[in-house]
Every structure is written in C-alpha cells, then in structure tokens.
Amino acid sequence: MRVLFLHPNFPAQFRHLAPTLAADPANEVVFATTRRDGPELDGVVRARYQASRQSHPDIHPYVRTAERAVLAGQAVLRTADDLRRQGFRPDVVVAHSGWGPAVFVKELFPACRMLTYLEWWFRPGEANLGYLPDEGFDDDDALRNRTNNVQFLLDLAETDWVLTPTRFQADQVPAIFRRRLSVCHDGVDTTWFTPTSPADGGPTPPGGLSVGSLRLPPGREIVTFATRCLEPYRGFPQFMRAAGELLARRPQLEVVVAGRDDVAYGTPLPPGDTWPERMRRELSEAGVDLSRLHLVGPLPYGQYRALLRASTVHTYLTVPFVLSWSMLEAMSTGCAIVGSDTEPVRELIVDGHNGLLADFFDHRAFAARIEELLDDPAKRAALGAEARRTIVNGYDLGDQLGHQIDLIGRLARGELDDC
Amino acid sequence: MRILFLHDNFPGQFRDLAPALAKAGHEVVFGTSEPNGELPRVRKAYFGRRREPSRQLHRYLVDLERAVLSGQGAYRMAKRLEAEGFVPDVVYGHSGWGSTLYMKDAFPDAKLICYFDWYYRPRGANGDFFPQWPMNADRGCFFRARNATSLLDLAHCDWGVVTTEWQLSQYPRDALGKLSLLHDGIDTGFWRPEADGRRARYVHRGLDLGAPELVTYGTRGMDPYRGFDVFLRAVELLHRRRPQLVAAVAGDDRIPYGSKPPEGSSWKEYMLGQLDLDRSRIHFLGAVPKLAMRQLLRAGHAHVYFSAPFIPSWSLFEAMSTGALVVGSRTAPCEELITDGHNGLLSDFFDHVELADRIEEAIERQAELAPLRETARATIDDERFALRSVLARQIRLIDDVRRGAGPTEIEASVADRVRATARDEGLAELSGPQRVAPHPA
Secondary structure: OEEEEEOOOOOHHHOOHHHHHHOOOOOEEEEEEOOOOOOOOOOEEEEEOOOOOOOOOOOOHHHHHHHHHHHHHHHHHHHHHHHHHOOOOOOEEEEEEOOOOOOOHHHHOOOOEEEEEEOOOOOOOOOOOOOOHHHOOOHHHHHHHHHHOHHHHHHHOOOOEEEEOOHHHHHHOOHHHOOOEEEOOOOEOOOOOOOOOOOOOOOOOOOOEEEOOEEEOOOOEEEEEEEEEOOHHHOHHHHHHHHHHHHHHOOOEEEEEEEEOOOOOOOOOOOOOOHHHHHHHHHHHOOOOHHHEEEEEOOOHHHHHHHHHHOOEEEEOOOOOOOOHHHHHHHHOOOOEEEEOOHHHHOOOOEOOOEEEEOOOOHHHHHHHHHHHHOOHHHHHHHHHHHHHHHHHHOEHHHHHHHHHHHHHHHHOOOOOOO | OEEEEEOOOOOHHHOOHHHHHHHOOOEEEEEEOOOOOOOOOOEEEEOOOOOOOOOOOOHHHHHHHHHHHHHHHHHHHHHHHHHOOOOOOEEEEEOOOOOOOOHHHHOOOOEEEEEOOOOOOOOOOOOOOOOOOOOOHHHHHHHHHHOHHHHHHHHHOOEEEEOOHHHHOOOOHHHHHHEEEOOOOEOOOOOOOOOOOOOOOEEEOOEEEOOOEEEEEEOOOOOHHHOHHHHHHHHHHHHHHOOOEEEEEEOOOOOOOOOOOOOOOOHHHHHHHHOOOOHHHEEEEEOOOHHHHHHHHHHOOEEEEOOOOOOOOHHHHHHHHOOOOEEEEOOHHHHOOOOEOOOEEEEOOOOHHHHHHHHHHHHHOOOOOHHHHHHHHHHHOOOOOEHHHHHHHHHHHHHHHHOOOOOOOOOOEOHHHOOOOHHHHOHHHHOOOOOOOEOOO
C-alpha cells in the first residue's frame, strides 16, 4: 500500500502513524510538508511543498483563508506531480484539513482514497467562538469565521472518510458529513507516560523535583499547569487567580507552570505584552507572594513527564475547542486532575470518577476543588488511578494506531467506497 | 409565516412561489439586486455589493469574493429588515451568488432553504465536454474551487432544493442527506398546444411566418453551450436541401454561458460570417414575449433544443409543454426528459448533419410523429413539473422545513437515497471499544 501524508507541520499528529505504516515492508510512505526541520521518521520519505506566494494584504479578509488553502493545494500538486513522475501514486492520501494541502489532490490522483483528519469546524456563536467575553465577538467575526469553513469544505466534498480525535470535535461537523466519519484519538504512549511506580504515593519524588532551573526539595505539595501556550483559550488567567488564592492560604504550596508565553489561539496581545506578565502583575498587586510561583517555560519531554509525576494536583482548562494532548498525558501519568467543566474535558473526565471539574470562569471554585484534593491523598490516588485507566483503555497509542491503520487499509481496499 | 426570498435576479425561480405564498396570507419579502419588476403582495428589499472583487485575489476565488461581498450586502439588508420589525421564519434563497451565505448569522432562528443550480465537476459534465476547451489540472482545480460558495451553503443551510435528476447527480453524495428533488414548475395552463390541435401561425412585430416548413430555436442567448453553432450549421444544410424551409431564432444576441467566439464577441455574427445561409429564410427575432413565444412554438414543425451537460433551460420544458416536436441533443439534461421516438427526437450534440437529418425527418413525418407532441405535453403536465402541483409541493416543503421535520419526511426529499450508514455495514469490527464508529448524525 502506498500512503501519502499531507500536513503543513511535521510530523504533528502523524508522528507515530507514518513510521508505523512504514515499518511494514508492504507499504511505501511519503510525507509532504512545508517544514524543513523535525525528526527523521524511520522508513518515511520526506517531500516538501511551498506556496508560490503569500496572500495579498488587500484581498477581502473573509477569503484569505480560502486563498491560503488554494495556494497550498496548488503547491502540493506540484510536489505530487514530481512524486508521480518518480512512480509514486498513493493508494491513500492521509491529510490534515485546515491549511488546504489536500484540496486538489484528487485532480492528480483521481483513483486514490482520501482520509481527512479534521480538527475543527467553525460555528459562529457556539463552542469556542464567542465563549470568552473579554475577546469580544461581533458580526464581522461571525461572518469571517463562517466563510473560513471553505478550507474544510473543499476537502469534505472530495474525501472518502473523515477522522476526528474526539467526539466533541465530530459534533462540530455538519450532520451530512458525519456519515463517513470515525472518532479515533491520536493516542497517548501509556508505556512512557506512567506514574513513577505503583509504590510511590508521596507528593514529590524522593529526590525532589528538578525541571529547568527549578529545584524543589522533596515533601512539597505541587500544583501544576502545563499547556503549549499560556493563554486565555486554555484558561491561564483563571488558573493564575486560583493559584493566587491557594498560595495565600497554603504556605507549603508550590505552583509550577510550564508552557510558552505566547498566544496560539484567539486574540493576540500587543507586542511586548504577555499573559504571564499580565497575571504576575495582577497577583503581585493583590499582594500574593510570587516566590512560590514558578513559570518554567516550555519543557523537554523528559522534564515535562517529571513535572507530571511530581504533581500533587494537576489542572487543565480549555474553552470548548480542540482538546490538548497534555490533558491525556497527565491522565496517563496518573495525575489527580481538576479540569474545566467544558465539553471537551467532560468527554474524558467524569467528575468524582477520574478527576474533578470546576466552572471554567470561576477561579474560586477551581481553588476550592484543588484544595479538596490537596487535603485528601486517598482521593487523589483513586482519581489518578482511574484517570490512567481511562487512557489505557480508550486512548492507548498502540490501540489507536491499530484502528487507524485498519481504517486506512479498508479505504485502500475500497471496502468503504459504498458507505 | 414570514418568509424572505433571495435572488439577485428578481424574481428568478420564485416568480410563482412568492406570490402564491403571499396570496395564501403569509408575509413575503423578496430581497434582490434587480430594481425592475413587481409581484402582487410581495414587498421588495434591496441588497448590493460595496465593491467588486480585488484584482490581487487568486483567480480561482474571484467568484467566492464576489459572493462574500453580496453576502455582506444581503446581511446588511437583513439587519435593516430586522430593525423594521421583519424577522422571517424561513429564508428561501437562490444559492451560488452569495446572498444566502450569512442568513444563519442574520436570523439564527429562521430556517434557511437554498435553491441549488449547479455543482462543478471537472469531468463527466460541462467541464470536459467541448473538445475545444480541454480539461487540464489548472481548469480542474478552478472547477473544484468554484464550488466554494455552494459548499458553504450546503453545509450551513437547513435544507436544499435541486430541480432535476441530472443536476442532483453532480452534487457530493453527502449532500443528498439534505436535498429535495423538486422543480420550480411550468405553467402548463399557459404553455399548452392550440385548443383544436391546429398549427398556429406566428405573426409578431410585423413578421408573418406562414412558412410551409418552420424550424424554431430559442433559449436566452446564443452560444455553444446551447448548441447555437451546431443548429446554424444544420440550417445551412437544410437551406440547400429544402427550398421552403424557414428557421426562426428567438433570444438575445449574448453569451450567458461559456466562452466568446474565436473572433468578435457575438456567436451570431461569427457564425453568420462562417456560413452560407439564405438570410431571407432565417429570422432572428430577438427576445420574444411569452405570448408570441407560445405562438412560435405552436407554429413550428420542429423545435431544436440543444444543451451541453449543464443546467437544462426552462425553454425545453415550455416547448414540450406546448406540444412542440422537440429535436434535442443526446446529452444528459435532454435525455432525462426526452426518449427518442417517444416524446421527441434526439441527435448528437456535435453532429450538425445528424441534426439536419432529424429535422427533415420531423418535417416529413409530421402526421406520423404527432403522438410525440402529445406525449411531450404529458411529460411536463404531470406532478413532477406542472406548476399547479409543484407549487403545492413547494409550499409543503417550506412548511416541513419550518416545523423541523426529519430529513426523509420533507416533501420530495432524496435523503432516503443515502445508503445505510457505515455502522450497518459492519464497521464495528474495525472499531475499538466504541471509539472508531461512524458518528451519529
């Protein structure tokens, strides 16, 4: 079977899928991306595509996304044409939908089957759009976001099957496109994201915690927060306010925050301003002792896991949007989690069963639920064990890869053509 | 009920439906860019574009930007209507030029029904039909991108309407889940043969076509999409073969679809320059009013309607309804209505010699082929196309959508053609514990 992966980033969600397919000698795997960097993936041939130009700043802002998709789609055709000349014709194209790489791929390979990895669909006034009151969401935002669905639609019109990582993401897709849709998560490596050891019940590892320049001695209670970017979409301001309350109440408490001071989603800040700076200022003005608040920046995977293992209570917040891998990684590591009571989190966490939930906007409720766990080691252990079980049973990398490869195989054999 | 119709060209496909609803006591507003025309009890509202598409935009997306600009205009119009106290229960709009794009934002509680004309396929329809305009990767991508506006409407509307099987067959299979197949209706009471079955005589604007052999042709414009060039070539042959044969062409000298001729900007001028026609026996009538058009159809010994694999014209339906002996092209839009030898004759789209032969056949076998005229009339004068039944069904459809009926319950729905979901196909075996499964609609 010949498989062509398309993703502007590399290797992104196909980090495990591409090399696992390539490990089978019966398969030939090419990965076309805009990126030059990134790891070598065993057996995976890299190809590169690049848009011939950028969008002109004068075009209508509502069609900028569509134009970017069309330019990416054309760039992929040029790359794919080279591949075709070299004799590579994919049986299946697995493409991330959103930046447009796959919109024209069937023009070149009419016989291939296309699997669309769909992360999101815009619903003005629902889910993420308009959720944060401070962001503001006006008529212009609504119309622009609605038009932005073009990038997904050009794929959906041609694709043979759609994959979304969670049910919540699938729920966003218009009903007519859900007939040929499967929910299958990218998966978490549950053999790597493990609790320290079953015997280790202490709040921090025997040797203490060492991440970045931070050294914490053993015996501290540690509240953790870790996302790619420290931003309102992931509830960073509310978390900091909750942390401020807890730091004032609990002299033994250390708060460790991992992530970049950048905004990946929603409204960017003016240059020079960052959410960590804003929140430190706010807490400092409220008289909170910041010496026990540690912003350690983005962490390499090993240190990130060490942080999760050392966590007494882990927190994860998100607006109703794409769920972060980090929440599943924390669950796999057996963290006791307080999550935001929002749809993507509720899909995995049942309050009181494998974590606790609190209102996204209510930082006092968050502080109270974190404290509830800080004071109850038995409950922490029970919730953490159940959280890990959730991931091992339903989101394990090996299992999920098996499902995805099975799906790709069925597509290649034409078994899903009549669905 | 309050209903808002949207169509750039007033009244378009809603010319009968809008006044019928108004007459039934519903409050009807019609949003359009066309200042001319009125319909009884229907209030007009206007929208327009603030500017035209920018020159810096990718050429595949010029249609989309124009649609976005129209959509914004229609959105502003909707906000004005709202400020005046008009909030519709249903918006029923022609899709493709953008006016419908943002109606779910303007009126979130209203149901949006879109009338879909055409979905562009690079192959198997109009895209690769003409040998002189070959399909290639560039045009193929352009065709795909041209669907952007239709796809946005398909995704966001509550329901859609398509008028013929042929048009329906172009849409992505997922679209069937929210489409009805229902024509906008032909006024078969008006478009009917002469009461006593006699041949009429076309007399209009001082022209008296009392010809012993009259061949008629008439669509909106004159272009290869409707076989205009092939028809004129056939006439050239027939002028030589039959000294009494007269041809009459109704319609404007313009190009609604397709490309310009190799020289000049008029297919009429170009073809007249190419051919040796007896100008005393071919009449270009210009746009012919309804009543005179009916006379023309009643007067002809044969009526030629050709179409590339594209949207069929109203004129085909009207000609058949009037009992004309139609010589159609052997292409999907004609073949859906005409069965050769049953309710008309068919001829190869590109073969003017065959067309001339078939026209001759029609003329020579007038009496013998008379039953074809009756069958043609019966084809249109039935519940699929006759206005009186179609109007009732359109109104039922609107009401079904308004009250939130299920996809298969809506009038003329084709949702039951969507195959059983993959779940019933045993996809469960591919799934893990409930994780890889088709997502319920």
